[in-house]
Amino acid sequence: MAEPELLPAAHHETRDLSFRAFAIGIGGMLGTLVLLALFALWLFPRATADRTIRLPFPASPAPALQSSPRADMQRFLHAELQRLNSAGWIDRANGVVHIPIAEAMRKVAQEGIAGWPTAAMPDTPDAAGEARESAAAGASGKRP
Numbered sequence: 001m002a003e004p005e006l007l008p009a010a011h012h013e014t015r016d017l018s019f020r021a022f023a024i025g026i027g028g029m030l031g032t033l034v035l036l037a038l039f040a041l042w043l044f045p046r047a048t049a050d051r052t053i054r055l056p057f058p059a060s061p062a063p064a065l066q067s068s069p070r071a072d073m074q075r076f077l078h079a080e081l082q083r084l085n086s087a088g089w090i091d092r093a094n095g096v097v098h099i100p101i102a103e104a105m106r107k108v109a110q111e112g113i114a115g116w117p118t119a120a121m122p123d124t125p126d127a128a129g130e131a132r133e134s135a136a137a138g139a140s141g142k143r144p
Contacts, residue, residue: 066072083098090096112118 084101087097087099090098
């Protein structure tokens with residue numbers, strides 16, 4: 001015995017999108033593109049003025065290649081160390097000189113920097129011990 005058909009046979013739509021809707025969509029996108037281009041030209045009227053290509057093109061210099069980068073670096077390092085470890089004039093007319101880095105560091109350690117805040121130094125050995133203990137307790141997360 002044949003079973004009765006419960007569902008109708010499957011069919012597909014022959015036209016999902018009408019040509020008119022497609023044409024309106026494409027026209028809308030092209031119209032929007034034209035409006036955006038006109039808006040950009042209105043915002044930046046001289047944006048294309050500097051894009052004029054003039055011939056012949058300007059010649060670019062050849063790249064300066066290092067024949068020996070290691071030797072160049074050694075010469076640079078030597079010159080920098082010599083400058084750091086010597087004294088000399090920077091601006092003789094205004095009386096500006098440079099001094100060796102070790103001497104400059106020594107002077108800063110002894111005299112300090114003008115206008116730089118100074119740290120409070122403990123006066124007694126007991127105060128120094130207490131400062132070390134509180135620093136150690138703070139580092140370990142314990143509080144006295």
